[in-house]
Amino acid sequence: MTANLLRLPSGAIVDGWHVLRELGNGGFAVVYLVEKNGKPYALKVARHREASGDDKRTHDRMVRETTTLLMLNHPNIIRPQGYGYAEAGNMYVALEYVDGWTLAEWKERKHPTIHEILHVFIKITSALSYMHERGVLHRDLKLVNVLIRKSDGEPVIIDFGCATYSLAEDLTEEGLPPGTERFRAPEQFKFLRDHKNEHRARYAFKVADEIFALGAMLYEMLTDPRPTEHYRRMSLNNLIVAPPSASDVNPRIPEALSRLVEKILSRNPSERPVDTDALRRELEEHLERSGAEYMVPPHAPSEQWPSAPSEFEGHAVVPPKDPTPRKVTRKTLTVGTALVMALAAAVTFWRACGDVPASPSEHSAPPMTAPPDMSTLNPSPMVLPLAVDAGQKEDSTVKMMTPEIPSRERPMRAQKRLSTAECAAMSLVAALAAGCPGSQIRPESFTCPSGAARAMVKELHWEEGESFVLTVDDRHDIDSRVWFTPGSDVVGVVPKVKGLSRRQLEVAPPGTRFYGKAYYLSDKMGRADGPALVIRYDRVKLPGQDERPVCFVVEGRSYGFKDGRVQSGNQQTGYVVDRWP
The missing domain is CATH 3.30.200.20 (Phosphorylase Kinase; domain 1)
Structure with missing residues (x-):
C-alpha cells in the first residue's frame, strides 16, 4: 500500500x-x-x-x-x-450523495419550528436505536454529521469514520475513543481524571455517551441562534457545574421540553433515558402533548442577525433592511454586463493556461451542501447579485448569469455582500487575464478579525508572536521542496517529529491541521531578498476538536520561481499574528 x-x-x-x-x-x-x-x-x-x-x-x-x-x-x-x-x-x-444542509445550516436557513426540530430528532433517535440494536455505535454525533436532505427534509446520519461495532478490533491508542470534545459525555473526562497514571486504560464507549451527544445537539438547536458561527460556548459536560437549562438561556423553550433536555444531559448517566428507543418514545410522547408554543422557531429570524455589524472575512456584515427588490437601472445592467464579459473572458484565458479542468458532464451532480472553496474557479453558471446592496431581496427577479466564483461557506446573511473571498476571486481572474501565468496573487495587509483573536486567546490559549513548526502542505513529504501555486488552498499539519517544544505539544500538538491559502510575496512589500512564499492560515483543527478561526502566517524562503509558481521548503515555522505585515 x-x-x-x-x-x-x-x-x-x-x-x-x-x-x-x-x-x-x-x-x-x-x-x-x-x-x-x-x-x-x-x-x-x-x-x-x-x-x-x-x-x-x-x-x-x-x-x-x-x-x-x-x-x-x-x-x-x-x-x-x-x-x-x-x-x-x-x-x-x-x-x-446527500444534497442537503447540516443541522446547524438548516436551522439558520429554514428557521424550523420547535415542533419540526423535535420531529427531526425523533427520526435521528429512531435511526440510532436501529444502529444500537445491531451493536453499532457512531461515537461522533454532532450537528455537522447529520444532513437534512433538501428534497424531502429527511435527516441522514453521515461520517462513520469513528464508528465501531460489537467485537470490532480496538484501533484507539489513547484513553478516549475518537470524537469531538464538546459532545463527549462528562463520564469520559472523569475516566481520564481517575486513570491519568494508567497509560493502557481505555474508556468503554456506551449508549449513554451517544444519548448525551444527542442531547448536546438538541440543546444547541434550541438555545443557539447561530450554531454555524465560531465563538466561545458554555461547557455542557463540565464535571462540576451543569449548564443552565434551555429555558433559562432561551425563554421561548417550553419548560417541559427544557426539563427533558436537562435529563438527557444529566452528568449521571443512570439518570438519562435507559437507551435510544426509550428516548425516542419520550420525544414522541412529548411531541404529542405539545401545544401552540411549539409551533414557533426557537429564535425569531431577526435574532439570527447580529445587533451590530459583525466581522466576516474582513468586511462588516449587516442584515437586509428592506426586503423590497431593488429597481434595476440601465446603468446597473451595463455595469453587470461588463463584469460578466470581463469574467467570461478571464475564465476563457485561464482555461487556455491549462489550469481549469473541463466542465462536468450534463449529468453532473447537484450542488454541494457547502460551497466549494475559492481556489476552484469553475466556468459553470451561478447567480450573482447585480450590485453590492444589502437591501436587495435574495429572490429578486432580475439576476445575472456569470461564470461561477465559489466562495467559502458563510452565514446566509453574508451572501448579499461580496466577501473578501469573492473579491479575491475576481482579482485572481483579472490577474490571470492580464497575463497567464506571469501575474501573481499577492497578500494584502490585514488585521486579525475579532472572532479569530478571541478564539486564539480564550479557546486555544495561543499568544501573539509565538511560533509553531508544521508541514506546510500535507500532501508532500516534510523534507521536500514544494511548488506552490499562488491562490491555491493549502492544508498544513503538525508532524510527529522530535524536537517540538513543550509549549507546542500542549497547544498545537501533532495532528493539528491548518487550513489556508498560498500567496506570492514580491520585493515590493519591503522584502529585498526576491520572491518568497506566504501562507495565511485562517482556520485550525486540533485533534478531537472542532475547527476554529485563527490568524497564523508562514513566510517561506523561495528556492525557485517558474511558470507562476514558487518553490519553498515544506517544513516551516509559522507565527500567531494579530495583524500582517
Whole structure:
C-alpha cells in the first residue's frame, strides 16, 4: 500500500466512478464528488499522512467503517454503494450523495419550528436505536454529521469514520475513543481524571455517551441562534457545574421540553433515558402533548442577525433592511454586463493556461451542501447579485448569469455582500487575464478579525508572536521542496517529529491541521531578498476538536520561481499574528 495518497484530479476514474471534485478531507480519508451512470455519489478514499499513523492503521479504519456501513440499512443513515481499491492501493467506499444542509445550516436557513426540530430528532433517535440494536455505535454525533436532505427534509446520519461495532478490533491508542470534545459525555473526562497514571486504560464507549451527544445537539438547536458561527460556548459536560437549562438561556423553550433536555444531559448517566428507543418514545410522547408554543422557531429570524455589524472575512456584515427588490437601472445592467464579459473572458484565458479542468458532464451532480472553496474557479453558471446592496431581496427577479466564483461557506446573511473571498476571486481572474501565468496573487495587509483573536486567546490559549513548526502542505513529504501555486488552498499539519517544544505539544500538538491559502510575496512589500512564499492560515483543527478561526502566517524562503509558481521548503515555522505585515 502506498505511503501517500495524492488527491485525485477532476476527471480521474476509480472503478468506473468519475471524479468531479473534492468535497472535503480529514485525518484518514478524502471525500470526492463522483458520478456513475449519470448519478452523483460520494467517494471516500483512505489516505495516509504524517498525522494518521502507519498505512495499516489507516487501512484498518477504512475497513471498519465500510464493515459498519454494510451492517446498516436505514433511510436515515447514509448508505454504501460499493467499495474497492484505488489504483494506488488505498481502499475506498462509495456512498449515496446527500444534497442537503447540516443541522446547524438548516436551522439558520429554514428557521424550523420547535415542533419540526423535535420531529427531526425523533427520526435521528429512531435511526440510532436501529444502529444500537445491531451493536453499532457512531461515537461522533454532532450537528455537522447529520444532513437534512433538501428534497424531502429527511435527516441522514453521515461520517462513520469513528464508528465501531460489537467485537470490532480496538484501533484507539489513547484513553478516549475518537470524537469531538464538546459532545463527549462528562463520564469520559472523569475516566481520564481517575486513570491519568494508567497509560493502557481505555474508556468503554456506551449508549449513554451517544444519548448525551444527542442531547448536546438538541440543546444547541434550541438555545443557539447561530450554531454555524465560531465563538466561545458554555461547557455542557463540565464535571462540576451543569449548564443552565434551555429555558433559562432561551425563554421561548417550553419548560417541559427544557426539563427533558436537562435529563438527557444529566452528568449521571443512570439518570438519562435507559437507551435510544426509550428516548425516542419520550420525544414522541412529548411531541404529542405539545401545544401552540411549539409551533414557533426557537429564535425569531431577526435574532439570527447580529445587533451590530459583525466581522466576516474582513468586511462588516449587516442584515437586509428592506426586503423590497431593488429597481434595476440601465446603468446597473451595463455595469453587470461588463463584469460578466470581463469574467467570461478571464475564465476563457485561464482555461487556455491549462489550469481549469473541463466542465462536468450534463449529468453532473447537484450542488454541494457547502460551497466549494475559492481556489476552484469553475466556468459553470451561478447567480450573482447585480450590485453590492444589502437591501436587495435574495429572490429578486432580475439576476445575472456569470461564470461561477465559489466562495467559502458563510452565514446566509453574508451572501448579499461580496466577501473578501469573492473579491479575491475576481482579482485572481483579472490577474490571470492580464497575463497567464506571469501575474501573481499577492497578500494584502490585514488585521486579525475579532472572532479569530478571541478564539486564539480564550479557546486555544495561543499568544501573539509565538511560533509553531508544521508541514506546510500535507500532501508532500516534510523534507521536500514544494511548488506552490499562488491562490491555491493549502492544508498544513503538525508532524510527529522530535524536537517540538513543550509549549507546542500542549497547544498545537501533532495532528493539528491548518487550513489556508498560498500567496506570492514580491520585493515590493519591503522584502529585498526576491520572491518568497506566504501562507495565511485562517482556520485550525486540533485533534478531537472542532475547527476554529485563527490568524497564523508562514513566510517561506523561495528556492525557485517558474511558470507562476514558487518553490519553498515544506517544513516551516509559522507565527500567531494579530495583524500582517
